[in-house]
Amino acid sequence: HPTLPSANPFSPSAHSARSVTEIIPRLYISDLSFAENPACLSSHRITHILSALPDSIYIPPATLLHPHPPPSRLQVRVEDFPFAELAAHLPKTTSWITDALGQNPNAKVLVHCVEGISRSVSVVAAYLMAQYGWTPNEAVKYIKTKRVVAEPNFGFVQQLHEYARDSLGR
Numbered sequence: 001h002p003t004l005p006s007a008n009p010f011s012p013s014a015h016s017a018r019s020v021t022e023i024i025p026r027l028y029i030s031d032l033s034f035a036e037n038p039a040c041l042s043s044h045r046i047t048h049i050l051s052a053l054p055d056s057i058y059i060p061p062a063t064l065l066h067p068h069p070p071p072s073r074l075q076v077r078v079e080d081f082p083f084a085e086l087a088a089h090l091p092k093t094t095s096w097i098t099d100a101l102g103q104n105p106n107a108k109v110l111v112h113c114v115e116g117i118s119r120s121v122s123v124v125a126a127y128l129m130a131q132y133g134w135t136p137n138e139a140v141k142y143i144k145t146k147r148v149v150a151e152p153n154f155g156f157v158q159q160l161h162e163y164a165r166d167s168l169g170r
Contacts, residue, residue, distance in 0.1 A: 021146050048109040
């Protein structure tokens with residue numbers, strides 16, 4: 001009988017499949033381990049890093065991650081629970097991603113949280129909503145076609161609807 005691949009989420013092959021995903025050209029979502037790995041950042045030529053993490057997680061200085069040159073960085077402090085305040089950050093994160101991608105055709109933006117499942121997906125969904133006029137559901141559904149582990153918590157999805165109404169006028 002052929003050996004089936006391990007379904008263990010801690011196996012190297014499972015981890016690498018979840019680690020980083022290009023959502024649209026030059027815009028990526030990843031987990032924390034990818035975002036803290038200088039070799040990974042260098043091999044993907046990441047120029048900008050947006051970190052959506054709780055206060056309890058230490059983020060090393062960009063110069064330690066990717067010293068030649070260090071990536072530009074934006075840090076958003078947010079917990080991954082439904083009532084955490086994410087919506088207030090979305091105008092800033094969306095404009096930061098827009099500016100980063102618009103400044104240089106070679107720019108590559110990485111948005112990450114701890115697992116690359118909820119916070120980072122919500123931040124990228126907000127960007128896609130602003131760029132393409134998508135609804136929150138369309139943006140999340142599109143991301144899920146690229147990153148199968150994407151699953152923003154219900155509170156963040158609700159806040160994406162608030163963002164669409166309050167900031168995007170939809």
